[in-house]
Amino acid sequence: MTLLDELTDVEAAALAALESVDTLEKLGEWRSAYTGKSGAITRLSRGLGGLPAEERPEAGKRVNALRLRLEASYEVAESRLKLAAQAAELAADRIDVTMPGRIPAVGHLHLTTQVLRQVQTIFAEMGFQVWESPEVELDELNF
Numbered sequence: 001m002t003l004l005d006e007l008t009d010v011e012a013a014a015l016a017a018l019e020s021v022d023t024l025e026k027l028g029e030w031r032s033a034y035t036g037k038s039g040a041i042t043r044l045s046r047g048l049g050g051l052p053a054e055e056r057p058e059a060g061k062r063v064n065a066l067r068l069r070l071e072a073s074y075e076v077a078e079s080r081l082k083l084a085a086q087a088a089e090l091a092a093d094r095i096d097v098t099m100p101g102r103i104p105a106v107g108h109l110h111l112t113t114q115v116l117r118q119v120q121t122i123f124a125e126m127g128f129q130v131w132e133s134p135e136v137e138l139d140e141l142n143f
Contacts, residue, residue: 010040
């Protein structure tokens with residue numbers, strides 16, 4: 001099999017594999033498999049040195065043209081997948097504005113009030129009663 005036949009086969013396989021890619025992670029794997037440092041195109045371009053001198057320019061042009069076609073196809077697929085991921089994220093984060101709002105958090109009692117109530121509960125369990133009276137007494141009612 002000649003280098004030009006291998007280029008045709010790699011192109012067909014790469015474009016078919018690119019059509020089945022549905023996530024950005026798989027797209028990255030596709031890129032490394034075909035156009036990466038240890039990809040198929042790099043492997044074929046390293047084989048140019050074994051060709052006769054008169055075939056090298058044509059084969060080099062075909063390898064470079066294939067690399068450019070695959071990189072352009074990669075960019076189109078990447079933009080398509082990014083748009084699909086963005087649309088999915090927007091659909092997942094959609095807010096229904098017709099639904100009633102959330103009830104706001106009311107808050108909590110002051111720490112001193114919480115402790116005072118705990119102490120009152122403890123003394124009530126021991127038999128004491130809480131007697132409510134004005135906090136400030138007049139002098140004549142105090143004794």
